Each structure stands twice: as structure tokens, then as C-alpha cells.
Amino acid sequence: MPSNTLGAGPLSAAALPLALFFAVTVEMAPAGALAHIAAALHTDIGSAAAGSSIYALSTAFLALPLAGFAQRFDLRNATIIAGLSFTVLGLAAAAAPGLTGYLAFRALNGAAHAAFFPLVLALAAAAAPRNTAQAVARVLLGNGLALALGVPAAEALAALDWRLPLALASLGVAAAVSFAPHPVPQEGGITEKPAERSPAGIVWLAALFALALAGHFAYYTFLAAAVEAQGLPAALVLSLYGAAVIAATAFSGPIARQNRLGRAVAVIAIESLVLAAMATVPGPATTIIAAVTAGACFGFLPTLIQTEMLEQAPQHRALVSGAAVVAFNTGIAVGAVSGATVTGFSTNAPSLLGSALLVLSAVGLATARTFARKQIVPGTQDSDEAELGTASGQYAN
Known part of the structure; x- marks a missing residue:
């Protein structure tokens, strides 16, 4: 039985970092396209920027309750469902014809992110029980690459159409998470984890x-x-x-x-x-x-x-x-x-x-x-x- 996702095939090993790369790109992409969003939705830049604020607030307030709810279910299935929900809501935000719909779907997209991000980290750790640190680092690398590469690329695409990077990155989440690794069952007779803390x-x-x-x-x-x-x-x-x-x-x-x-x-x-x-x-x-x-x-x-x-x-x-x-x-x-x-x-x-x-x-x-x-x-x-x-x-x- 493999001890970590490195031995589970390249697609499985790359799935969660890529999923997080695309998810963070969806989260941050509108920041570089505010003028384009405002013009397309016939509003001011401040109102367009509210989409990012609402997204962040939704993520912050709902991460704990949604994570607590999601941990009752199979971890891999919950991660895939959260990722697919994220994709659907991201596409809905990109397709919104007006400001009200855009803000509403950005709030819902932030809620999906609140469930998805914790599940990705949890699944990465569960798929690599003997090397949690490396699994977490690999996933967080997707976050860093999104800020360094994904967001600038999204800003360039936004000059053509602000909806384009949002839609493409949303689809990227679904494509990546579909190859998510399976958790590795704990092997008997080996004490691998410390006692649970309070x-x-x-x-x-x-x-x-x-x-x-x-x-x-x-x-x-x-x-x-x-x-x-x-x-x-x-x-x-x-x-x-x-x-x-x-x-x-x-x-x-x-x-x-x-x-x-x-x-x-x-x-x-x-x-x-x-x-x-x-x-x-x-x-x-x-x-x-x-x-x-x-x-x-x-x-x-x-x-x-x-x-x-x-x-x-x-x-x-x-x-x-x-x-x-x-x-x-x-x-x-x-x-x-x-x-x-x-x-x-x-x-x-x-x-x-x-x-x-x-x-x-x-x-x-x-x-x-x-x-x-x-x-x-x-x-x-x-x-x-x-x-x-x-x-x-x-x-x-």
C-alpha cells in the first residue's frame, strides 16, 4: 500500500495542488479586472470590488461550520462534491448578466471555497499519513503559484473578457479534483500520530x-x-x-x-x-x-x-x-x-x-x-x- 500520493501516480499527486491553484485564481482574479467588470456590469469600480469582499467574508465565516459538517462524510467524495459545486458557482458568477447576480454568486462561490479549501488540505494529509508535512507543502505550493502566476495570467485574459479567466479557472477546479487521491487507511500496529490534543x-x-x-x-x-x-x-x-x-x-x-x-x-x-x-x-x-x-x-x-x-x-x-x-x-x-x-x-x-x-x-x-x-x-x-x-x-x- 503506498504511503503517500507520490506513489499514487502523477495525476493523483498533482490533483489537489492544481485544484487549489485554480480555486485561488478564481478567488483573486477579479481584483485585476475591476475596471472591466465595472464596465461590463454598468457599475462603478467600488461596487465591482464588493464581489471580492463578499467572497472573502463568506469564506471566513463559513469555513468552520462547513468543515465540521463535511467531515461527517467520506473525505474524498466530499472534496469532489465541494470542488464541483465551486465550479458551478464560479461559472454562474462569470455568466451573471448584472451586478446583483454577480455579487450573489460570488458570495455563494466564497461559501463553496470555505468548504473546499479545508477539505483539500484534509484529504492531502489523509492520503499521505506518513508524510503529512510534504503533502501540506505540495498543496500550499498550488496556492503560492496561483498568486505568482495564475492571477497575472487572469489579468491578461481579462483584457479580452473578464469572464474568460473566471470561467476557465472554475473549470480547472473540476478537472483537477476529479483525479483526487484516496485516503490511505491507517495500518495496524504502528503508532504514527501523537495523542489527540484538546x-x-x-x-x-x-x-x-x-x-x-x-x-x-x-x-x-x-x-x-x-x-x-x-x-x-x-x-x-x-x-x-x-x-x-x-x-x-x-x-x-x-x-x-x-x-x-x-x-x-x-x-x-x-x-x-x-x-x-x-x-x-x-x-x-x-x-x-x-x-x-x-x-x-x-x-x-x-x-x-x-x-x-x-x-x-x-x-x-x-x-x-x-x-x-x-x-x-x-x-x-x-x-x-x-x-x-x-x-x-x-x-x-x-x-x-x-x-x-x-x-x-x-x-x-x-x-x-x-x-x-x-x-x-x-x-x-x-x-x-x-x-x-x-x-x-x-x-x-
Whole structure:
């Protein structure tokens, strides 16, 4: 029996990353086509932009309840159904003749995304029970590639017709998810997972994850403005940031096989230091170094934290993934709003605020790691050390 999706055929291994690539492209594509959408629907840009806001709110509010509901059913079937529903609603939004229909279908599409994203992560983990970290990293790579490649491609297609990229990416979700891998049954006689932690522990990790993301996005939301203040080309620096995100995500699987919380603290501390340096010693060099380092840290962190959450509650993967989705959306929103409150002081003030929020998250995660190590159940292995004790048998594949 194969131990992970790498041995399940190339289509099966690529299915979930591709599905997430297309789904995130659907989510973000309208941001680059607002003028085209507004003109086609005979409205203003602000009203057209409401489609993205409604989508994000729908995803954030419904991720947990829908994930909790979906985990009652067969994981692969639920993922496929959610993916097909996402496709239908994405096509409906693309075909909407007026603003009201467009906004309504974007809200419903966001709800489908709220169910789909957690299920994809949960299925990836279930299909690779001996290598959860690599499975999560592979799926999240689809997310990073969507932001770096899918969204720019969608913006180019939108110049022809704003409906075209939305429809094509929606169909891509259905095509990819149809090859979704099957969960791998647990083999008897091998203790591969740590003891289940309390729900409070998962909530605490999700909250700290959201806080770290808030720190990152307090900086990133206003990165272009800070770059331009240094006389640098924003497109170049943002491209360097995106390349760092993709590279780090691609290599985050092996990093997340052991000592995940400890390494997450290190990653957050490094980003905090470079953001503080950018804010206190502004200049082209520190701005570029901060952008590349922050991109790399952002590439590593989601794999580390989400893998840890999945390992701590292997029997509730969909619900845990839903909590991670809520944390992600909350972190983005809080970071953008908190960064906006300090932009009046200087263009580098959001970086300093982001550094402070990251420090708070690092302290909380260090505390959580210490607490988790004290909760080891006799006869089991700690989630930070389980892979060390079974590496030769579990990761040989």
C-alpha cells in the first residue's frame, strides 16, 4: 500500500495542488479586472470590488461550520462534491448578466471555497499519513503559484473578457479534483500520530497563526508604497518576494517533518528582525532584503503551523483545516487594517507594527510548544519528535 500520493501516480499527486491553484485564481482574479467588470456590469469600480469582499467574508465565516459538517462524510467524495459545486458557482458568477447576480454568486462561490479549501488540505494529509508535512507543502505550493502566476495570467485574459479567466479557472477546479487521491487507511500496529490534543490547544494555535499572519500582512499590504518611497521599482521587489514565497513553500515539507513549533518560532523571529531593521534603518538594501526574507518566511510558516495542527488532531482534519482557513483570512484582514492605522506616521511604520505582532506570536508559540511537550501521553511520542523516532521507517518512501 503506498504511503503517500507520490506513489499514487502523477495525476493523483498533482490533483489537489492544481485544484487549489485554480480555486485561488478564481478567488483573486477579479481584483485585476475591476475596471472591466465595472464596465461590463454598468457599475462603478467600488461596487465591482464588493464581489471580492463578499467572497472573502463568506469564506471566513463559513469555513468552520462547513468543515465540521463535511467531515461527517467520506473525505474524498466530499472534496469532489465541494470542488464541483465551486465550479458551478464560479461559472454562474462569470455568466451573471448584472451586478446583483454577480455579487450573489460570488458570495455563494466564497461559501463553496470555505468548504473546499479545508477539505483539500484534509484529504492531502489523509492520503499521505506518513508524510503529512510534504503533502501540506505540495498543496500550499498550488496556492503560492496561483498568486505568482495564475492571477497575472487572469489579468491578461481579462483584457479580452473578464469572464474568460473566471470561467476557465472554475473549470480547472473540476478537472483537477476529479483525479483526487484516496485516503490511505491507517495500518495496524504502528503508532504514527501523537495523542489527540484538546480543542483549546488547536484554537490557541490557530489564533497565534492568525496573529503571525496579521504581522506579515501589516507589512506586505503596504510593501509597494514602502518600495516606491525608496525609489525602487515595485514590480521587481514584489516579484522577488513572490519568488521567495514559492521557493520556500517548495522546500517547506522536509523542514516541517520535525520540531515544527520550534522552527515556526525561529521563522517568525527572523521575519520580525528583518522588518524591524527595514523600519529603523530604511534604505534600498534593507527594503530588498526584508522583502525576500519575509517572502521566504511566509513560504515556510503555513506548512509548519498547519501540519502541526493536522498532526495534533488527525481524527478531525477537515475541522482543523477550517480553523486554519479562518486564521488565514482573519490574519490578512487584521494585518491590513492595523497597518493602515499607522501609515500616517511613515511609510515604514507598518513594518515596525508587523514586527511587534510577529514577536507576540513567537512568544505565544514558544509557550504552546513548551506546554505541548508537557502533555505527552505515556507510550506515545510528542508531535514535535514523532518523526525523529520513526524517520527511518516512515520517510523512506
